[in-house]
Amino acid sequence: MAPNCSKLLTKNNVLLTASAVTLLWILKNRRKKIFQSKRSVEEEVKYLISDKKENITKAHVDRIFFKQIYELLRIVIPSWASPEAGFLFMIACSLVARSICDLWIISYGTKIESAIVSSNRNLFVQRLITFLCAIPVISLVNNVLKFSIGELKLRLRNNMTRRLLDDYLKNYTYYRMSNLDNRISNADQLLTTDVDKFCESIAELYCNTAKPLLDIGIYVYRLWTSLGGQTPMSMLGYLLVSGVLLTHLRRPTGKMTAQEQKLEGEYRHINARLITYSEEVAFYNGNSREKVTLIVSFNKLLNHLRNFLRFRVFMGVIDNIVAKYFASIVGFWVVSRPFLSQTHELVDLGHQERSRLYYTYGRMLVKLAEAIGRLVLAGRELTRLAGFTSRVTQLRTVLADLNVGRYTRTMVAGSEHLIPNNGKLIFRDNIIKFDKVPLITPNGDILITELSFEVKSGMNVLVCGPNGSGKSSLFRILGELWPLFGGELMKPPRGKLFYIPQKPYMTLGSLRDQITYPHSSAEAKRRGASDKMLEEHLRLVQLGYLLKREGGLDAVADWLDVLSGGEKQRIAMARLFYHAPQFAILDECTSAVSVDVEGSMYKYCREVGITLFTVSHRKSLWQHHEHVLYLDGRGNYSFKPIDAYTEEFGS
Ligand SMILES: Nc1ncnc2c1ncn2[C@@H]1O[C@H](COP(=O)(O)OP(=O)(O)OP(=O)(O)O)[C@@H](O)[C@H]1O
Numbered sequence: 331m332a333p334n335c336s337k338l339l340t341k342n343n344v345l346l347t348a349s350a351v352t353l354l355w356i357l358k359n360r361r362k363k364i365f366q367s368k369r370s371v372e373e374e375v376k377y378l379i380s381d382k383k384e385n386i387t388k389a390h391v392d393r394i395f396f397k398q399i400y401e402l403l404r405i406v407i408p409s410w411a412s413p414e415a416g417f418l419f420m421i422a423c424s425l426v427a428r429s430i431c432d433l434w435i436i437s438y439g440t441k442i443e444s445a446i447v448s449s450n451r452n453l454f455v456q457r458l459i460t461f462l463c464a465i466p467v468i469s470l471v472n473n474v475l476k477f478s479i480g481e482l483k484l485r486l487r488n489n490m491t492r493r494l495l496d497d498y499l500k501n502y503t504y505y506r507m508s509n510l511d512n513r514i515s516n517a518d519q520l521l522t523t524d525v526d527k528f529c530e531s532i533a534e535l536y537c538n539t540a541k542p543l544l545d546i547g548i549y550v551y552r553l554w555t556s557l558g559g560q561t562p563m564s565m566l567g568y569l570l571v572s573g574v575l576l577t578h579l580r581r582p583t584g585k586m587t588a589q590e591q592k593l594e595g596e597y598r599h600i601n602a603r604l605i606t607y608s609e610e611v612a613f614y615n616g617n618s619r620e621k622v623t624l625i626v627s628f629n630k631l632l633n634h635l636r637n638f639l640r641f642r643v644f645m646g647v648i649d650n651i652v653a654k655y656f657a658s659i660v661g662f663w664v665v666s667r668p669f670l671s672q673t674h675e676l677v678d679l680g681h682q683e684r685s686r687l688y689y690t691y692g693r694m695l696v697k698l699a700e701a702i703g704r705l706v707l708a709g710r711e712l713t714r715l716a717g718f719t720s721r722v723t724q725l726r727t728v729l730a731d732l733n734v735g736r737y738t739r740t741m742v743a744g745s746e747h748l749i750p751n752n753g754k755l756i757f758r759d760n761i762i763k764f765d766k767v768p769l770i771t772p773n774g775d776i777l778i779t780e781l782s783f784e785v786k787s788g789m790n791v792l793v794c795g796p797n798g799s800g801k802s803s804l805f806r807i808l809g810e811l812w813p814l815f816g817g818e819l820m821k822p823p824r825g826k827l828f829y830i831p832q833k834p835y836m837t838l839g840s841l842r843d844q845i846t847y848p849h850s851s852a853e854a855k856r857r858g859a860s861d862k863m864l865e866e867h868l869r870l871v872q873l874g875y876l877l878k879r880e881g882g883l884d885a886v887a888d889w890l891d892v893l894s895g896g897e898k899q900r901i902a903m904a905r906l907f908y909h910a911p912q913f914a915i916l917d918e919c920t921s922a923v924s925v926d927v928e929g930s931m932y933k934y935c936r937e938v939g940i941t942l943f944t945v946s947h948r949k950s951l952w953q954h955h956e957h958v959l960y961l962d963g964r965g966n967y968s969f970k971p972i973d974a975y976t977e978e979f980g981s
Pocket residue numbers: 509510771772773777795796797798799800801802803804
């Protein structure tokens with residue numbers, strides 16, 4: 331029987347092992363397949379944002395961080411006499427008041443308990459009533475503290491946002507940031523969430539350090555005067571050692587926080603793109619493709635958040651051990667020493683008095699240990715703040731660079747010698763003159779080595795050439811969006827040059843705002859534009875019916891959605907009539923407008939003295955121009971009068 335049984339067992343074992351191996355193999359293959367399919371989907375989508383080489387953000391609590399935070403603090407707290415400094419003071423006062431309340435609660439709690447222990451009913455009731463009367467004051471102190479913190483956060487955010495927006499919207503910095511520079515890919519995330527979190531982090535850190543520091547000061551003083559210096563000094567020694575250790579272990583937090591914000595920004599950006607281009611995507615039926623792009627971006631974010639969570643949990647365990655529980659053990663140890671010592675003056679006291687003192691000192695020591703723990707944990711906030719600080723500082727650096735014309739881009743090989751803003755810009759009315767100006771893209775690609783031509787007011791010019799030959803690039807240089815790499819450019823100041831793109835921008839606001847953009851209605855009125863005049867402009871571009879349909883110039887709508895492509899182009903023309911600049915650049919801006927409307931618009935421009943640069947392939951437009959600038963797309967160009975034999979157009 332026994333050998334049979336063992337045989338059976340061995341057989342069973344073999345079977346069990348075989349099935350376990352098979353199960354493992356199936357599971358492994360399944361995981362491999364899932365992993366492979368997930369990878370192949372992710373490999374298919376290489377969206378650009380993440381592939382752009384960005385500076386690797388270093389975010390440690392070190393000398394650089396303290397320098398950066400000092401600079402940012404000077405912005406959010408402009409002076410010691412500012413309201414922000416006032417709120418810092420108010421928080422400090424509220425914290426002092428709260429600590430006094432805490433101390434009072436400790437000592438008064440002991441008094442109530444001693445009244446209970448000594449069975450003194452009258453004293454107990456009397457003390458309880460006093461305690462009850464103090465409750466509203468304590469509650470008020472707590473909420474004044476909450477209010478001061480909330481208001482401080484708002485004020486810090488207000489100051490930082492205003493400063494950043496000042497720089498972001500100075501000249502064309504917002505354009506340059508996304509078109510000329512590749513250091514920051516999602517300025518919106520930085521300007522919104524990151525700034526908010528940065529300010530929140532400062533306010534939190536201030537409270538999380540100010541209150542424990544104050545508590546430590548109070549309790550160290552009280553314990554020192556009653557138990558001697560050794561007890562509080564041992565606790566402070568522990569604070570120092572644990573603080574240094576935890577700060578070192580938490581070093582990756584800053585970088586991980588910065589990375590989290592970057593990935594959140596990317597994911598948000600991809601979502602916003604889908605909203606902007608929803609119609610185009612819907613016509614292409616691109617749901618699945620867009621979903622994959624979104625999921626890939628979300629997975630990246632999710633993986634990072636998961637890793638960050640694991641790291642935080644790991645650090646939480648260490649934090650709890652070091653800053654919370656071990657601090658309590660150290661607390662017990664140090665408070666017990668004078669009571670256990672045979673030489674301390676406490677030895678002479680009776681049992682009841684010793685119990686009372688131990689109770690009071692013990693509570694103080696627990697509070698001291700808690701305060702030390704909170705201070706050590708505030709280090710965690712400090713490393714998070716380091717992450718936000720480096721992100722906000724990076725945004726400020728890029729803004730400052732762009733405002734002085736310095737930008738970082740992917741230069742093509744051999745173009746390192748190109749220096750942006752090396753050309754000369756001269757402002758003069760009624761003339762546009764390119765003198766040996768090279769046409770160079772922000773990447774450093776040379777489209778035309780040297781471009782020279784002169785246009786005076788009254789000489790309409792048709793610009794043509796194949797796709798990618800540099801027509802729009804020419805206007806970007808003329809509009810000062812792109813830097814001048816060399817030569818001399820003479821032109822009227824910005825306000826006297828107007829640009830109308832193929833897809834004109836419609837602002838938020840009334841129908842009147844669309845015509846006067848970027849002037850507000852009030853500004854337009856100040857400049858003498860009456861409603862009658864604006865309505866006349868609308869009629870000139872055959873949009874008079876909009877006044878009736880939409881309910882007059884004051885009608886408010888989302889004009890980007892409400893108007894058709896051709897209507898938007900005609901609004902842009904009415905806008906041109908309102909501004910009546912010296913020169914206007916029309917970049918295929920009448921492609922959706924019928925020929926007769928187009929003709930009357932050109933006639934009107936000539937009447938009021940607006941000189942036009944037109945990019946168009948329409949033959950119907952030849953008659954409205956005197957010169958033609960032809961870019962051949964291979965680095966050559968010609969500039970000559972239009973006559974009956976001109977053939978170049980219609981590339
Ligand atoms: N922001 C940019 N950064 C780098 N290169 C750019 C940028 N914008 C345009 N380019 C490149 O510059 C070249 C000229 O572009 P541009 O838009 O001036 O052509 P275009 O003549 O207006 O073409 P189209 O007729 O198609 O509108 C193209 O090769 C384009 O890829």
